[in-house]
Amino acid sequence: MSWQNRKFQLRPLSIKSLIGCAGLILLTGCQSTGKGSEASQTSNVSGSSSSGLISTQLDEFFSQQARDQFLKQSIEALESQGTSEWQGIDSATAAKWLIKVASPEVQSVQVEYPVENSVDTTQSLVFVGVSYETTTALNLRSGPRQSSQKIGQLIKGEEFNVLAQASGKPWVLVEQEGNVRGYVHHDYIQPAGPQQDLIVSKVGITTFESSDVETTTLEGTFVCRDLQYSFSREEKAQQGEFTACQKQQGTWYIEEGSARIVKVSE
Structure with a gap:
């Protein structure tokens, strides 16, 4: 394959x-x-x-x-x-x-997503695609580091999709309603549902269909x-x-x- x-x-x-x-x-x-x-x-x-x-x-x-x-x-x-x-x-x-x-x-793939301005899309990513929620209010940052620009915020208990994790770093890429919003630190989030032993075929992944919305290619x-x-x-x-x-x-x-x-x- x-x-x-x-x-x-x-x-x-x-x-x-x-x-x-x-x-x-x-x-x-x-x-x-x-x-x-x-x-x-x-x-x-x-x-x-x-x-x-x-x-x-x-x-x-x-x-x-x-x-x-x-x-x-x-x-x-x-x-x-x-x-x-x-x-x-x-x-x-x-x-x-x-x-x-x-x-x-290790399988290399590409995904297409609308990405908010200033979000660093050049990072090496490991794709995840699992629902999480915050354990405290968190700043969304443009890159996977504490010094990166603050570009938004998530409230405590807010749910989102962990699209990917920055390779070798404790930062994850946040996606909500189809848009990539920025990075948050992994230490302050938790799974939004019960831990699963195995996930069924293709849960979390669907073929991308082009539209009028401008998208960015993410590689991981x-x-x-x-x-x-x-x-x-x-x-x-x-x-x-x-x-x-x-x-x-x-x-x-x-x-x-x-x-x-x-x-x-x-």
Whole structure:
């Protein structure tokens, strides 16, 4: 999958648009993967179907507690520095799972946004796209440093989208109502919703559509990893894989169109 020269518009995670149909945040529309006898197959799904496919597979094999354990362990594997195997067993159904992750890959992307005057858009950015709120009144600054010009203010408890973080710096880029407004210090903000174990396909990212509004190109990166998994119970087994991309530490989403069923055995 090539991310080069692709333009996106990042949106904040909307908790209200999601349901926990797998003990994890997954979209509605969970779909059956089908059945076969020692059948080997590869099929791609896109959008919400990527999460729906995984949700359906989890439903077929595991109890709610085991689902939670698998999804938590998936995040641990994605956050890990190595490529070791991770495994577990459902004490209720005796079903087993195995997780393997590939080495992380840094993907370069571009996003287009209306940007308020004086905001420094030359910084190296790590894109996030998650809703936060302030813990105190904060000054919006033109750049990621205390000495940067004050260009606005957020009140205590005000919600906004963290579009990106300045690479290697404790400053984040604030977006509200589609406009980039400036930088605030990370120490004085907190997530606006509950911490998620995994974010569904493409939450926070939609293809940018040109309009009459003048926009600026922002360049930055995502970190993504391929994850392979297998489920088994008695004679039944399924294997699949997907690509997960990181929004911030502990927060990942399934990349649209990346989920695949590799093998189904009965």
